[in-house]
Structure formats: C-alpha cells, structure tokens
Amino acid sequence: MKLASNPKLTVVGAGPGDADLITLKAVKALQNAAVILYDALVNKELLEYAEGAEQIYVGKRKGCYAYQQEQINQLIVHRALTKGHVVRLKGGDPFIFGRGAEEMEYAAGYGVEVAMVPGISSSLAVPAYQNIPLTKRGSAESFWVITGTTKSHNISNDVALAAKSTATVVILMGMSKLSKIMELFKEEGKQDLPVAIIQNGTTEDEKIGVGTVNTIEQVVAENDLSNPAIIVLGEVVNHRYRLHTICVQAANNSLKVAV
Numbered sequence: 001m002k003l004a005s006n007p008k009l010t011v012v013g014a015g016p017g018d019a020d021l022i023t024l025k026a027v028k029a030l031q032n033a034a035v036i037l038y039d040a041l042v043n044k045e046l047l048e049y050a051e052g053a054e055q056i057y058v059g060k061r062k063g064c065y066a067y068q069q070e071q072i073n074q075l076i077v078h079r080a081l082t083k084g085h086v087v088r089l090k091g092g093d094p095f096i097f098g099r100g101a102e103e104m105e106y107a108a109g110y111g112v113e114v115a116m117v118p119g120i121s122s123s124l125a126v127p128a129y130q131n132i133p134l135t136k137r138g139s140a141e142s143f144w145v146i147t148g149t150t151k152s153h154n155i156s157n158d159v160a161l162a163a164k165s166t167a168t169v170v171i172l173m174g175m176s177k178l179s180k181i182m183e184l185f186k187e188e189g190k191q192d193l194p195v196a197i198i199q200n201g202t203t204e205d206e207k208i209g210v211g212t213v214n215t216i217e218q219v220v221a222e223n224d225l226s227n228p229a230i231i232v233l234g235e236v237v238n239h240r241y242r243l244h245t246i247c248v249q250a251a252n253n254s255l256k257v258a259v
C-alpha cells in the first residue's frame with residue numbers, strides 16, 4: 001500500500017444548513033481536500049467546493065447509520081494515510097455535540113496531523129434566523145445549550161438545573177423527550193414561559209411552532225414538527241413578535257406620512 005506523505009485530518013464545521021453560512025476557511029479546506037466524509041445535516045451544495053475529492057456519506061440513511069462511529073474513525077485514518085488530506089465535514093460546529101473532538105483524538109493517535117475549522121452552530125444560528133436573540137438586555141443574561149438525549153439515551157440532568165435558572169435554554173436532540181422537558185419546567189412554576197421549536201432551521205424546509213411550556217406539545221402536534229429541531233425556552237422568544245409589531249407599526253406610520 002502506497003502511503004501519503006502528508007496525512008492530515010481537518011474537522012470542518014459546515015454551518016447550520018444555509019449554504020451561505022459556511023466560513024471562508026472551511027471553503028478553503030474543502031478545496032484542498034483529497035477526501036471528504038460528510039454527515040446527514042450537511043448541505044450537499046457545499047460539496048461543490050470539493051469537486052476533485054472523493055466524497056463519502058457517513059451519516060444516517062432512513063434512520064440507520066451508514067457507518068458506526070468506530071468505522072468512521074478507521075475510515076478517516078485509512079484515507080489520511082493513503083490519500084493525504086481528509087476533511088470531516090460536520091453540521092453546525094463540530095465541537096458542539098458533534099464528536100469532532102473524538103475523531104481528532106483517534107486520528108492523532110495514528111500520527112495524523114489534525115486541525116479544526118469551527119462552524120456556525122445551529123444552537124445560535126437557528127434561533128437567530130427566527131429573530132430570537134439568545135441574550136437580550138432585560139430578558140436574559142446567559143444561555144445554556146444542552147443535549148436532550150445523552151450517550152445513555154436519557155434526558156440530561158442539566159435540563160432540570162437549567163429549568164431552575166433565568167437563562168435562555170436551547171435544547172438540541174430533545175424532541176423525543178419533549179414531554180419530560182416541559183414537565184421539568186412546570187415543576188419550577190414556568191407554565192407560561194415562551195417556547196419556540198424550529199425544525200430544519202436556516203433551510204428552505206424551515207418550520208417553526210411557538211407556544212408556552214403548557215401549550216407547546218399541542219403546537220408540535222398541530223404543525224407536525226419533528227427532528228432535526230431545536231427547542232428554545234425563554235422570554236427572548238417574544239422578541240420576534242415585538243420586532244414584527246414594531247415593523248408593522250413603522251410601515252403603517254410611513255404609509256400615513258406618504259398619504
């Protein structure tokens with residue numbers, strides 16, 4: 001087997017879905033790749049930056065994993081050692097619930113040079129595209145980003161802690177635990193706290209449902225919301241309505257001035 005002289009892994013954040021939300025550094029990494037391994041939530045348009053590269057899909061197919069994590073790790077090392085520069089393209093930011101760190105550790109253990117290009121995480125960008133600021137003076141002084149489902153498939157204990165705080169709470173991979181999450185907030189007396197659920201955020205298929213801790217499950221059923229989705233809990237959710245109202249009022253006022 002002929003070995004590459006410069007085995008390298010670059011773990012690259014693809015951003016949350018909108019192809020324009022990739023960084024210039026990520027585009028340069030794609031252009032310099034010999035092999036790309038990409039996930040399900042990556043916008044396929046981005047692969048056009050890597051025309052000459054071998055492109056391997058390693059995400060989920062019809063709910064099943066095309067590759068297990070161990071196989072992905074081995075594939076990265078094999079391709080780096082035989083072909084040179086491997087780009088591991090991951091949705092959002094690879095270090096936010098993305099297993100990018102694990103893949104870098106594994107490759108480094110085989111003497112592969114490793115690098116990381118951060119991406120715009122869905123946890124920030126998906127609410128932002130819906131005019132939901134995660135912090136806003138007077139509404140929220142901090143935010144938590146939590147996984148709804150842990151390695152052991154249970155709800156993270158951090159959700160109960162976050163429910164006690166005044167922070168904006170952003171939950172990824174939480175749709176299968178929605179009832180339990182809302183229960184934890186109800187236990188803290190937060191029945192009326194605003195909640196937004198955004199599916200396929202920043203893409204053409206984006207869908208949103210807005211309600212409160214008490215009503216959001218009904219909203220989800222009515223709007224048929226499912227994965228991939230982000231749950232945002234906090235007063236900041238109301239900002240999108242406030243902004244909308246201001247825009248409508250301003251438009252009405254300017255109409256009156258024009259008349």
Ligand SMILES: C[S@@+](CC[C@H](N)C(=O)[O-])C[C@H]1O[C@@H](n2cnc3c(N)ncnc32)[C@H](O)[C@@H]1O
Nearest residue numbers: 092093096098121122172173200201228229230
């Ligand atoms: C394994 S995590 C990866 C997160 C990613 N590393 C990031 O920073 O965005 C996948 C989860 O992120 C959320 N997610 C990712 N992209 C999304 C999008 N465009 N719209 C809504 N949720 C998204 C969903 O909760 C999904 O189940």
